[in-house]
Amino acid sequence: MxxxxxxxxxxxxxxxxxxxxxxxxxxxxxxxxxxxxxxxxxxxxxxxxxxxxxxxxxxxxxxxxTQKREDDRNYRLHCVDAIKKELEQLNKSLDENKNIKTRDEAMKRAEIISKEIQLVNTLH
Structure with a gap:
């Protein structure tokens, strides 16, 4: 429209x-x-x-x-927390050398997480 x-x-x-x-x-x-x-x-x-x-x-x-603003803020915080957990898991995987074997695999996973952060920022 x-x-x-x-x-x-x-x-x-x-x-x-x-x-x-x-x-x-x-x-x-x-x-x-x-x-x-x-x-x-x-x-x-x-x-x-x-x-x-x-x-x-x-x-x-x-x-x-203002309620929508607060809801949006809480959603952003939830997303940021989830992304932090993913980054921590990635870091742990790198330390333990479990799931990610090469530098390229680590960089690809970090790029995916980075894109998730960018998406959260553009939505709010």
Missing amino acids: LTSKNIESIRELKQKYVMVIPRTWTKKYLSDVSITELSMRKIKDDLYAKFLPEIYGQRFLLCLN
Whole structure:
């Protein structure tokens, strides 16, 4: 739904619209915006919102769900803990020379773990 063609069509029809932007876009559009509940209007428990000044010809309504933020944080911590355990197991395997026999095997496994860390960071 969120495409420049769709937005253009909606504007041509002089219609109003609301679209959710992907979280990754917040860095592009909202890099200078403080996203804290202190600067926002409380809508209900754990939900805050504020209108932002026009950016790139677009008007944004910024919403913050503090419960979702906490859930995301806990999930990240869980993933980091799981990745740490995998790295510890890899290190132990290298010390005991059990499962991983060559340097290339160790590097491949470390690369897989590294990609898991990157995935966690991009998701949150």
